[in-house]
Amino acid sequence: MDKIKKYQDVIIGFLHFYHTESGGSRPDSPIKHRILIDRENNSFQLLSAGWSNQNYIFGPIFHFDIIDGKIWMQCNNTEWEVVDYLMEHGVDRSDIVLGFVRPEARPYTGFAVA
Secondary structure (H helix, E strand, O other), X not given: XXXXXXXXXXXXXXXXXXXXXXXXXXXXXXXXXXXXXXXXXXXXXEEXXXXXXXXXXXXXXXXXXXXXXXXXXXXXXXXXXXXXXHHHOOOOHHHEEEOOOOHHHHHHOOOEOO
16 A cells, blocks of 8 residues: 555544544534545545534644645644554654644654654
């Protein structure tokens, strides 16, 4: 299996896992999770949308891109250690970029800088 396809499958697997574990698939929940998959452009997202009392909720929970053969985690609005899941499923830490970390701080994360 080529690396890009493998990384796509790992990301999609994680999004489905989180969606199930977090209760986003409960039919009675007013806030729904949606998994957006764009294999052609290597962009993947889990977002929430719905009403909570009088407030409309809409926004990303996770966003990943695959850029130059590396997984860029662009957004993680949870406390989950997503990189642990990625590495447990065969992604090398040198292929994970924390895109939400300032470029000058990335060398200190223990992950790829770009």
